[in-house]
Amino acid sequence: MHGPDLVGWMLVALCGGVGAACLWRLRDGPPERRRAAAGEAPMGLGMAVMAVPTSALEPPPPQLFAALFGVVAGYELALAASGSGHRSHHLHHAVGALAMVHMALGMAAPSPTGAHGHHTAASLDATGPTGAVTAVLLAYFAVYVLRTGVRPVPAGSPVGGTVGGTAGGGTPWPPEMAAACRSAMGLGMFTMLLVM
Template identity: 45%
Template sequence: MHGPVVVTWLLAVFTAAAGAHCFSRLRGAACARPRAGGRALPHRESDAAEALMGIGMAAMAAAGSAVPATFWAWLFGLPALGLLLAALTPTRPAVRAHRLHHALGALAMTYMALAMAGSPAHAHHGAATGMPVVTGTLLLYFGGYTLWAGSRLLSTTGGAVLSGTSGLPQACRLTMGIGMFAMLLTL
């Protein structure tokens, strides 16, 4: 990430915390919690994707150009491909949309890694990298997602937020949406 140092480190800390929480949920027994309507989404898959994205976003924000861009592209490109293929399997629309969201996040991280790789070392001091249409589209998506996730978090009851039953996972998703938006802004 090529923004102010304070913003970079705040982004790294918050996304790492969100990723660590998702990883702890992955290890916990709460992976089969029911969703609205009595149906359960594949929470283990979701928690794994969110843990990868949170920890990966933190590492990419903090280490960025110190790690080869091809590493970041493979790290996020392979899960994106897997999630896209999983979204093609016959399943409920909510599960398909969830998988597509995670795939889009992984593809956005791959896109940012490849855009950074294609720019000269001095390009991050004012010149934009990447394709403006793709960056703008991703900014619109993640900006809208962040607003949606924030509104869902605000609609939860105070007790649910404090106990962590539904508010904390939504707060993690909101944090990662804001982080993705911030990383795309600095591209």
């Protein structure tokens, strides 16, 4: 990822931590919650890999990210169309995967100076098609983070209880953990779009 190295490493830590937490949530709990975690884990880990500063490591080809997350977007859209699980949840995952495709294609496109990937000024210029897509995605993730962050935990949900299942080995998994992971991933996506 281009942009300040500190921001890149903070995104790596945030998204990698969220991806790892989602993998941990896969170990136990109701099937519906495990399916949700299975959709969120690759997104968090993929975002972490994509956020690694280019000064530290040569990133994988952007086309690889575009192809991978294109498949994820198609899968999530198929699940939403089939009516399995929560339709809005699948649609949100599809939007996130398409945002990753958009960022990967932005990294692959040559800039006016002939270098690849650094489009901060062009991305935020909403007059072109790329800038307009970026602006729409920024607005979507800003609203998503604010909406998810202020949504209260249902009344009567025990903070340390087993509403969200158990985190392997019988350790209680707090019900607000999934919402916190989603908020963190939305914030990470917003930041990545902002600095792409």
